[in-house]
Amino acid sequence: MKKIKIALVGNPNSGKTTLFNDLTGSNQYVGNWPGVTVEKKEGRLRMTGKPGREKWPQVIIVDLPGIYSLSPYTMEEVITRDFLVLERPDVILNIVDASNLERNLYLTSQLMECGIPMVIALNMMDVVKKSGDIVNPDRLSAALGCPVVETSAVKGDGSMQAALAAVRQVKFSPPAPLKFGETVESTLGMIGHVLKNKVANEVLKRWYSIKLFERDEKVREQLALSQSDLDKIENFIKVCEAELDDDSESIITNERYERVTSIAAESLQRNLNKLSASDKIDRIVTNRWLALPIFAAVMFIVYYISVSSVGTIVTDWMNETLFGSWITGGVSSLLESVGAAGWLQSLIVDGIIGGVGAVLGFVPQMMILFFFLSFLEDCGYMARVAFIMDRIFRKLGLSGKSFIPMLISSGCGVPGIMASRTIESEKDRKMTIMVTTFIPCGAKLPIIALIAGAMFPGSSWWVAPSMYFLGILMVILSGIILKKTPLFSGEPSPFVMELPQYHMPAAKNLFLHIWERGRAFIVKAGTVIFVASGLIWFLSNFGWNLRMVDQDESILASIGHFITPMFSPLGFGDWRAAVATVTGLAAKENVVSTLSVLLGVSEGAESTPALLASVAGMFSMVSAYAFMVFNMLCAPCVAAIGAIHREMGSVKWTLIAVGYQTALAYIISLLIYQFGRVLFLGHTVSAGTIAAIAAALILIWLVVRPDSNKKIKPPQKATS
Secondary structure (H helix, E strand, C coil), X not given: CCCEEEEEEECCXXXXXXXXXXXXXXXXXXXXXXXXXXXXXXEECCCCCCCCCCCCCCEEEEECCCCCCCCCCXXXXXXXXXXXXXXXXXXXEEEEEHHHHHHHHHHHHHHHHHCCCEEEEEECHHHHHHHCCEECHHHHHHHHCCCEEECEHHHCECHHHHHHHHHHHCCCCCCCCCCCCHHHHHHHHHHHHHCCCCCCXXXXXXXXXXXXXXXXXXXXXXXXXXXXXXXXHHHHHHHHHHHHCCCHHHHHHHHHHHHHHHHHHHHEECCCCCCCHHHHXXXXXCCCCCHHHHHHHHHHHHHHHHHHCXXXXXXXXXXXXXXXXXXXXXXXXXXXXXXXXXHHHHHHHHHHHHHHHHHHCCHHHHHHHHHHHHHHHHHCHHHHHHHHHHHHHHHCCCCHHHHHHHHHHCCCHHHHHXXXXXXXXXXXXXXXXXXXXXXXXXXXXXXXXXXXXXXXXXXXXXXXXXXXXXXXXHHHHHHHHHCCCCCCCCCXXXXXXXXXXXXXXXXXXXXXXXXXXHHHHHHHHHCHHHHHHHHHHHHHHECCCCCECCHHHCHHHXXXXXXXXXXXXXXXXXXXXXXXXXXXXXXXXXXXXXXXHHHCCCCCCCHHHHHHHHHHHHCCHHHHHHHHHHHHHCCCCHHHHHHHHHHHCCHHHHHHHHHHHHHHHHHHHHHHHHHHHHHCCCCCCCHHHHHHHHHHHHHHHHHHCCCCCCCCCCCCCCCC
């Protein structure tokens, strides 16, 4: 029996991917912004129960990117449109957010023109009923000419009914496209006549006619029309524009909205006397003056709980009891009982367990952080943050869309960099890629926790939040500086976002998200960190003659002494700190595992206090903070650099990105250490301090200098 392919199509935040997860059991992550689903995902429908006596074929569900229209302005829209028009799925399951009915039906009106059978999943009905609004699915079905099924994907209500309705709908005809005004219909008819030898399918002929009317360049290229035909079509369009006194694209947009507004008005009865809970909350959290302080307070609380309070308690137990006593003690006793050689015991206990354990010990803090971030994303708050940040970013020459990759990067920089694909402007996209990894990812959290615990034990509550806000500050600083260069000049791309209704995230999706992020960290610890810890142990215990030597005479020590002068102006002149920084290029977790191996403090239940004490002996508070800042801002891990190369598509641009990140990290760390040692430690002014002053002056000049790329408008003549 032939497979049936269902295309899930809907606006961002309509619950599309939640429905996909519910129907297929997929672990696809659910997000609250456009761009999370950059490529289409496929899954097989899980049949639950007995839908009837019919023989059901294998059903493949394709989760297409969340879009607002089929106009090819973004990569998501291109992917979705090409799939629908060129690959022709058997049926469309259009997810419509019932709480934003009119806005969502705009896309529905375009899908009706594709000539594919369709079913409407009227989602978020629980939110609609809670607000007191009433949606009549029968009227909506009659107006659109296709079945309408009420669903609440986050609760799993109606999901299977919608999928089965889509399977049955394959046998029926597609819905008829909405009719426009007489003038527009006449023009479309004339364009269609030009296409009679190009497009055989009458429904698709109308779709192509509309796109040509909108002057869609991609469709023009696809049809390969002759110049004579293009001239005829252009004349038809100009006549219509003159008659309706508007441009062609706006004409179609207005025509669509007139129709969907009428359909929504007939199908929806609003409770005008009741202000929704989302509206009440938004009056506060998106307030012009309160929005940023509230965001700062929320992120401060998130990092405080994750790193400085609850997270610390669980992490201490992991480090001191699980790894420090049970695993290390048990493995040491086992190796001694079997008479293992001393070097082998040292490799396993000090090298592998010490390095990997030092990183895995911070997993609880990461999981707690991921829980809060996932909750804020899924409940709808982070969509508001992107809207809030757009006000600031646009003043700096960035789009609000740039904040979305940065938000994703708080988990991992690789998907954050990939999410930059949703930005239309090539210059904005490249600049976003360059600054995205300034936001601390989960892999950097162990470094923050280590320095906070070692150097600021009584006041560590501010350290983690300061790194998050420093990352945002560097994004802002970079936006000001880079936009004034010819490489990135130009107006930022527009940012449109549908703010979803606030809702309680589904526990299943929440914990799937946490597990996906946490699993990636644990797998890395079991592979990259495992190998790196063993290699660090070998290089720190063997000399160039391949014989065991004291650590200060080892291969690693000689390499460390060679590179240390580069980092001495930043305050970490200890070769072990320099080596840890370099190994962090493979994976940021390596910074902690390298220090743990080199300091040799992995044995016994007192391993964590010993590690913190050893780290405290390497730094002053100022140099430790500079060390942390450099590792937060410098070139990311190898995986993220690879993602930068893939997205940039150029070795040159990859080197520019990595070079800029490292240079900025070096300058900021230099300023922190050199000014801090004079102001807080009472040291005298040195050559490094003078260099820091020069660097500060250059930074200030780069920020305040006039933008030579902006065109100055000539003065207007005064009229009397």
